[in-house]
Amino acid sequence: MPTDSAAVRLTDLRLERGGRAVLDGIDLVVPRGSVTAVLGPSGSGKSTLLAALTGELEPAAGTVEVLGAPLPRNKRALLELRQGIGVLLQGNGLLTDLTVAENVGLPLRTHTDLPEPVIRRLVEMKLHAVGLRAAADAFPRELSGGMARRVALARALALDPPLMIYDEPLTGLDPIASGVIMSLIARLNASLGLTSIIVTHHVHETLPVADRAIVIANGRIVFSGTPAELEATADPLVQQFLRGEPDGPIAFDAATRTEVDLAEPA
Amino acid sequence: MPLITATRSLGRAGLFSLSVLRASKPTGDFWRELTREIYKIGARSLPIIVVGGAFVGLVLTLQGYRTLSRFGATNSLSTLLGLSLYRELGPVLTALLFIGRAGSSIAAELGLMRATDQITALGLMGIDPVAKAVAPRFWAAVICVPLLTAFFCSLAIGASYLEAVHVIGLDAGYFWSALKDSVDFVDDYCVAFLKSAVFGGTAALVAAYVGYHAEPTIEGTSIATTRAVVNASLLVLMFNFVLSALLFRS
Numbered sequence: 001m002p003t004d005s006a007a008v009r010l011t012d013l014r015l016e017r018g019g020r021a022v023l024d025g026i027d028l029v030v031p032r033g034s035v036t037a038v039l040g041p042s043g044s045g046k047s048t049l050l051a052a053l054t055g056e057l058e059p060a061a062g063t064v065e066v067l068g069a070p071l072p073r074n075k076r077a078l079l080e081l082r083q084g085i086g087v088l089l090q091g092n093g094l095l096t097d098l099t100v101a102e103n104v105g106l107p108l109r110t111h112t113d114l115p116e117p118v119i120r121r122l123v124e125m126k127l128h129a130v131g132l133r134a135a136a137d138a139f140p141r142e143l144s145g146g147m148a149r150r151v152a153l154a155r156a157l158a159l160d161p162p163l164m165i166y167d168e169p170l171t172g173l174d175p176i177a178s179g180v181i182m183s184l185i186a187r188l189n190a191s192l193g194l195t196s197i198i199v200t201h202h203v204h205e206t207l208p209v210a211d212r213a214i215v216i217a218n219g220r221i222v223f224s225g226t227p228a229e230l231e232a233t234a235d236p237l238v239q240q241f242l243r244g245e246p247d248g249p250i251a252f253d254a255a256t257r258t259e260v261d262l263a264e265p266a
Numbered sequence: 267m268p269l270i271t272a273t274r275s276l277g278r279a280g281l282f283s284l285s286v287l288r289a290s291k292p293t294g295d296f297w298r299e300l301t302r303e304i305y306k307i308g309a310r311s312l313p314i315i316v317v318g319g320a321f322v323g324l325v326l327t328l329q330g331y332r333t334l335s336r337f338g339a340t341n342s343l344s345t346l347l348g349l350s351l352y353r354e355l356g357p358v359l360t361a362l363l364f365i366g367r368a369g370s371s372i373a374a375e376l377g378l379m380r381a382t383d384q385i386t387a388l389g390l391m392g393i394d395p396v397a398k399a400v401a402p403r404f405w406a407a408v409i410c411v412p413l414l415t416a417f418f419c420s421l422a423i424g425a426s427y428l429e430a431v432h433v434i435g436l437d438a439g440y441f442w443s444a445l446k447d448s449v450d451f452v453d454d455y456c457v458a459f460l461k462s463a464v465f466g467g468t469a470a471l472v473a474a475y476v477g478y479h480a481e482p483t484i485e486g487t488s489i490a491t492t493r494a495v496v497n498a499s500l501l502v503l504m505f506n507f508v509l510s511a512l513l514f515r516s
Binding site: 054056079080081082083085087089090091092093094095096106107109110111152155 | 398
């Protein structure tokens with residue numbers, strides 16, 4: 001068993017896409033049992049950071065340690081390590097030709113030798129945890145956006161992973177569904193003793209459940225601390241992001257804004 | 267440089283094919299997926315194969331009778347039909363119909379799985395997407411296309427028999443005996459099965475490769491579907507020439 005108290009440790013990380021540096025000089029420690037919000041405007045590199053945490057993107061420099069061990073480069077070892085990481089994708093990624101119960105049971109059937117009645121019982125428990133036992137036989141196309149997100153959450157939790165990563169968990173959801181998802185994340189994290197990383201730009205919905213927050217902008221971490229410290233900071237860059245101001249240190253695409261202005265009636 | 271790009275693409279396709287073979291492990295999930303795919307791409311292709319085979323048999327009989335009657339050799343009609351069907355037309359036309367019906371759907375399904383994060387999700391759950399989504403489709407095609415070829419040829423011969431004997435008025439005894447004497451079980455029938463298995467595997471691999479690597483957009487899926495049909499059809503025609511040259515040397 002790893003004794004490292006950090007669930008995730010990034011050291012002097014540099015991430016590139018197409019030969020261009022997206023993030024550089026990233027140092028981050030996510031303590032076990034915590035809920036960490038990774039905040040930042042669109043295009044700031046949040047999803048790139050997530051890709052590095054799951055081993056989809058190899059760092060150009062620096063190291064990524066997950067659950068006390070460096071991310072392996074070997075594909076087989078990486079697939080094995082991912083069994084300890086639950087990921088809730090922005091697009092859910094539910095297999096459309098499987099029912100809700102089959103989707104949730106998929107990791108259990110693939111990675112365990114449990115008998116079928118036990119798997120069915122576990123699937124029921126996972127669906128009960130997200131309030132969707134009644135939807136077990138439905139197909140993903142029959143679900144609302146919020147329900148599909150909860151099914152994806154149940155599937156990500158199927159193997160009881162010690163680390164959960166949420167990629168934009170609130171995108172496309174109405175305020176009620178957003179509230180349900182955030183309370184589920186907080187409740188599951190506390191009751192199951194997980195470590196959670198929430199990658200999002202929904203600041204006000206996420207900060208109440210987070211223990212720590214980091215803000216990414218302009219290719220680096222511009223803030224790291226508690227949610228209270230985040231709200232109290234005087235950093236103009238962070239303040240621009242928190243208040244949603246169009247002008248400030250975070251560059252906004254001028255061409256896009258001009259196009260929008262032109263499209264709007266006077 | 268087009269040559270370098272083409273070589274790189276060929277290498278990537280070769281590595282992808284190897285990864286499909288490596289990912290083919292007889293697990294419970296594999297058999298479940300294989301059964302599902304055999305139904306989806308095999309059983310559901312049956313109507314088009316049956317109709318296609320019947321009409322090919324009818325037109326071969328029509329044209330064959332007109333030509334052979336000039337030489338007074340109409341009794342050899344079933345010989346012409348059997349050899350051309352089992353050696354060339356059966357495997358090739360079945361493969362082309364299969365590509366249009368099932369190859370395009372393999373590319374579209376995998377392209378949509380890519381666009382809707384399903385392939386990414388599989389990898390993030392520690393499940394090899396190639397083993398889960400590609401290998402069962404490949405083996406289903408390898409199993410189904412020879413069987414579909416058998417149906418195609420059977421329907422073509424059946425339709426030809428009806429036309430030749432009941433419409434044109436040829437002798438049924440001559441029809442069957444000439445067919446039986448000219449078509450060899452190993453040299454013609456088994457070779458047709460072998461060619462069909464190669465064509466099925468080729469079609470599935472091409473369709474899966476372009477679908478799996480499609481741009482994750484609607485346009486990307488559409489392009490992948492077109493590429494699957496065009497590339498797989500051309501490859502089948504090329505492989506048919508190579509296999510015919512190798513297998514029918516005598």
